[in-house]
Amino acid sequence: MAISKAYDVLAGEQTYDEEGNEVFEGEAKAYRGLFLIDKSGVVRHQVVNDMPLGRSVEEVIRLVDALQFTEEYGEVCPANWKKGDKALQPTQEGISSYLSSH
Template sequence: MYTLIQKPAPDFSAEAVMPNGEFSTIKLSDFQGEKYVALFFYPLDFTFVCPSEILAFSHRTKEFEERGVQVLGISVDSKFSHHAWRQTPVEKGGIGDIQFPLLADITKEISRDYGVLIDDSVALRGTFLIDKEGVVRHATLNDLPLGRNVDETLRMVDALQFTEKNGEVCPAGWKKGEVAMTPTQSGVSSYLQENASRL
């Protein structure tokens, strides 16, 4: 299976509906050197699992912003479809005034570049965490009926930023504030001696 991990994230320029409801063009490389990016693909507007994921990201926008992360949602729909979905009340299957841009990939080129396009029609539920240098550091891929866990994306942001700052590695289930591991034989031995029973 092809992976983008440790590789430069494919750059793109796409039209988007912004949090204020206006249209704008977003280029991925504009964030390089400034912000981390949590880029997530979803199949289609006006569908079923998708609004729950988009609202979950929107409800946690402040938590991403506090970590210096720009959230970007993207599907193969047009910017006009995105706008119409935003205008649809949540209780009627819409998404309302979400707090991050929704990008339009109507040519499907971006979905293709990230390896998430299926049957040349829609994107799988792919999530990509891109560091400030523009390198993909984490990716998950879910089938269409399986909603992703946004809290796990935040946990991975914390883990990435911790390792960048401290040089230690984050063991299974690590959460911000917990003990990490020195990447040496003695480091793993010491960690497991104290923590193996709770893994």
């Protein structure tokens, strides 16, 4: 339950009864959430979709690839980066160099 509370992925209200037990009130819905957490336990990406919205498996794989690449090489993966694409150094010079060639 801690994740559902911290990231608001359950509809309804949670309260506690007089014995300290958690009580859920309202219509039970589990929103679809995605959390990418790095090796240090830092949340690097989070998204929670409402019921009528789907997720893209290809985008999830791209984000996991980008996070793994960044952790391994320390470079920044720009928007629409895919495995095998060029990344950039997280410096002013690295950004300038990348942008001048794209």
